[in-house]
Amino acid sequence: MRAGRPRDEGVRRAILVAAQELVLERGYAAVTMGDVAKRAGAGKQTLYRWWPGKGALVLDAFSEWVSQAPRLRGPRRPSLSSTLVELCRGASEAAPVLRALMAEAQFDEDLHRRLIAQLVRPRGDELRACLVDRRPADRELVVNVLSGLVWQRLMLNEPLDARFVRFALRVVERI
Amino acid sequence: MRAGRPRDEGVRRAILVAAQELVLERGYAAVTMGDVAKRAGAGKQTLYRWWPGKGALVLDAFSEWVSQAPRLRGPRRPSLSSTLVELCRGASEAAPVLRALMAEAQFDEDLHRRLIAQLVRPRGDELRACLVDRRPADRELVVNVLSGLVWQRLMLNEPLDARFVRFALRVVERI
Amino acid sequence: MRAGRPRDEGVRRAILVAAQELVLERGYAAVTMGDVAKRAGAGKQTLYRWWPGKGALVLDAFSEWVSQAPRLRGPRRPSLSSTLVELCRGASEAAPVLRALMAEAQFDEDLHRRLIAQLVRPRGDELRACLVDRRPADRELVVNVLSGLVWQRLMLNEPLDARFVRFALRVVERI
Amino acid sequence: MRAGRPRDEGVRRAILVAAQELVLERGYAAVTMGDVAKRAGAGKQTLYRWWPGKGALVLDAFSEWVSQAPRLRGPRRPSLSSTLVELCRGASEAAPVLRALMAEAQFDEDLHRRLIAQLVRPRGDELRACLVDRRPADRELVVNVLSGLVWQRLMLNEPLDARFVRFALRVVERI
DNA sequence: CAGTAATCGAGACGGTACGTCAGGTCTTTGA
DNA sequence: TCAAAGACCTGACGTACCGTCTCGATTACTG
Known part of the structure; x- marks a missing residue:
């Protein structure tokens, strides 16, 4: 395994949840990376470490949401x-x-x-x-x-x- | 006729031409309202007086362009x-x-x-x-x-x- | 006498009064030449024709005000x-x-x-x-x-x- | 110690020096916050983070200058x-x-x-x-x-x- | 009494600075 | 190495006011 502190899975989930909530509350355009970081209790750097930008982050957030939906x-x-x-x-x-x-x-x-x-x-x-x-x-x-x-x-x-x-x-x- | 200095048609055309040229040169995202103003020799305020934003301006610029195209x-x-x-x-x-x-x-x-x-x-x-x-x-x-x-x-x-x-x-x- | 339409004394007074009122209402810094023109029902050009700027205009407005005060x-x-x-x-x-x-x-x-x-x-x-x-x-x-x-x-x-x-x-x- | 990146003292000094130089070169009125930022190699936001405006910044710049002067x-x-x-x-x-x-x-x-x-x-x-x-x-x-x-x-x-x-x-x- | 010349209101215009915002990076301390 | 915090540079934003300009309309005097 790679050296160093491992990625904190809880943080990742908190970020996705925060992104999802904020986008649903305010709409995509009115949400910033800083907003998501603050809501998730994370640093902006942590967001940018794992996602290249707002688009990819929100995409992930809603991919999970969609896949949770009961599909036939x-x-x-x-x-x-x-x-x-x-x-x-x-x-x-x-x-x-x-x-x-x-x-x-x-x-x-x-x-x-x-x-x-x-x-x-x-x-x-x-x-x-x-x-x-x-x-x-x-x-x-x-x-x-x-x-x-x-x-x-x-x-x-x-x-x-x-x-x-x-x-x-x-x-x-x-x- | 309405009082006050009338809208300068030359300026309007210069702005639309500038917008069109810049968008074709650099692509939509890389063009700013300030760029268009500078290229057109106009003030930013003049752009905002007649268009609410970059989108509407570029739309007008290319509407004219399209309508100039020889249609059947x-x-x-x-x-x-x-x-x-x-x-x-x-x-x-x-x-x-x-x-x-x-x-x-x-x-x-x-x-x-x-x-x-x-x-x-x-x-x-x-x-x-x-x-x-x-x-x-x-x-x-x-x-x-x-x-x-x-x-x-x-x-x-x-x-x-x-x-x-x-x-x-x-x-x-x-x- | 010089040819052309003579200066309208009523306009001059209206401008000085407007300047005075506005400065007393909002304070010097919050008043613009455009504000004074609008309040006086005058064009901005008329202000700039007779005064070089806000300072000189307000100075005149309050010079008159001071000289109206009952001096001993x-x-x-x-x-x-x-x-x-x-x-x-x-x-x-x-x-x-x-x-x-x-x-x-x-x-x-x-x-x-x-x-x-x-x-x-x-x-x-x-x-x-x-x-x-x-x-x-x-x-x-x-x-x-x-x-x-x-x-x-x-x-x-x-x-x-x-x-x-x-x-x-x-x-x-x-x- | 407080969390987060600490204030960069070098940037602070660069800004004050830039402000001082520009004011001496061009005079107070002809210097803008943007000019100071550019000369200091700083962002405008950094100036506004630490000073409320040009006045306070220039005051600081010259307070230091005065205190450096050899006083009796x-x-x-x-x-x-x-x-x-x-x-x-x-x-x-x-x-x-x-x-x-x-x-x-x-x-x-x-x-x-x-x-x-x-x-x-x-x-x-x-x-x-x-x-x-x-x-x-x-x-x-x-x-x-x-x-x-x-x-x-x-x-x-x-x-x-x-x-x-x-x-x-x-x-x-x-x- | 037409012609000339200046005034006036209105508002468009070029320009400059403003102060804010978001993006994305960097630098600390601490785990 | 990861994480939170937050300073930092960059660049665009949309606004405000400046002082000038261009209109049509008006109002004197001048030939």
Whole structure:
């Protein structure tokens, strides 16, 4: 093992919790690294030791939050519609954070990569998994269209509600 | 006429030109209001008198730029494919600015409204105009899908090239 | 007479009144040329046409105010003590303005000259007039000492009250 | 010891030196906090962390300068005349700064207190120390008169030369 | 009585400094 | 070596006021 004092896992969790709370309270833009440090009872340096910036930190904070959410993990393959409903529910709740992260990622190459790896790709994979009985080319097509509709909806700040889900499913069944 | 010294049109144009040049040279994030003022030979206050911030200013600068671009204005209704090609060409050239503006708009309600009114809606309308022979419900569906695909492509920093256009058209003809 | 529209005397008075009121309401430092113009219903240019800056304007505004004050103008030569009392009363009332003007004059050569000509010298002359029966050398000495004591008192923001007058008179009778 | 990085004494000195140099080169009014920061290789925030504004900073810069000057510190009590000569020499050299500080203090209550505590009172005490063989009441009287004469001379921008010293001493011996 | 010249209110303009804020790094003490 | 605390440099922010300018409108005198 590496020499020196080991990383304090409690501190890491405190930081993520603080980041999450503050972002939910004030919104992403109104939270600073210093705020998070203070709330977590940590030093700013400790934040920067483990995360390159606010974006990556908040991304981690909400990755955990999302993965804690009860996802449908039955033995049977989930249907597209139930998956889409679940996905929209999550995206709707976390909409302000998702918007902010995607926005910040436009100015930060590294965050952009992380965001795609931790959020965009996994959601795409979930959808893809519901389409195993489609032709591979069609599969990509549908995944692209659905993901495009959802992200556009987020960035334009329009609701990801049941009406939208019906709309999206109507599109898919036409393809 | 209104009392007082009238707004100097030359200054307005100089500011927009300066903003455009600087954004193209250095990229949106690396340009400050002070830079634009200096390049335009204007005072910062003059910028803030007419625009609420960098986002709105750059949006105006590129709105004019876009509207100067030779758009297809034939007497006949343009085809969907040619419109999409043209739209992707424009979006591809201005991609860095579009990404930045959409990103900034996530943090700025006012800019969000302006962006939709000056960029998002007009492009949607162009597409819609090519679809007059579709059923109204289908029309909205197609416009949404295409616009979603394009914006997603922009935010994920993937190329809006000929291959993408073919892909998008394939989607549309299935609907 | 010179061609062109003649100076509007009403405007001049309105500006002086506005300056005076504003300075009394908010204090010298918190008043701007723009404020005075607005209150007077005048344009800023009109202010700058007739005064070089805030200092000179306020000086004029309070010169008139001071000269309106009922000064002892009897047929007989006024006594030193009554003159000093009167002078301290005036200085005490206008203390904030006097402090500000003298302060501003330290940064403005022109205002410095005006201040001496319109305020410092006249007050010295009033004192001098009470000392005609002293030897000329003594006279200057006393005037200098008294004026020094008063200005020091102003700049140090100490009260110019009856106690001070007694103190000053005690000094003088020793000389 | 207190936690956190301790104040960097070198930075503090660099700032004071920079302030002093710039004020001597350009004059108080032509120096900005930003100038001082740049010259000192410091951030503006660091200046504002330790001083509330330009006035307090320059006051500190010249307080140190004055205290470095070789003051008469003989075993014997210094004479009034030699003290006054020395005081006028210092005041004469630093006249522009003293005028500016006293002026600024008229607009800034906090600076006013600092100025009196760091400059006005100490000089008065030096004079008072030369007058221990006078009656207490006379002592205050003389100190007030001398200090009044000096400050008036400064504010009216008249020379504090040998002639003035003789004049002042003549006044005192009459009292 | 038209023409000239200066005034006036209004407010845009270039410029300069302000004081604040956040980002990210560095330097202590202490565990 | 990690951690908390907080000083530090950097650079942009948006505001305030300065003194000048450019309008249209007004008001005298001048030819």
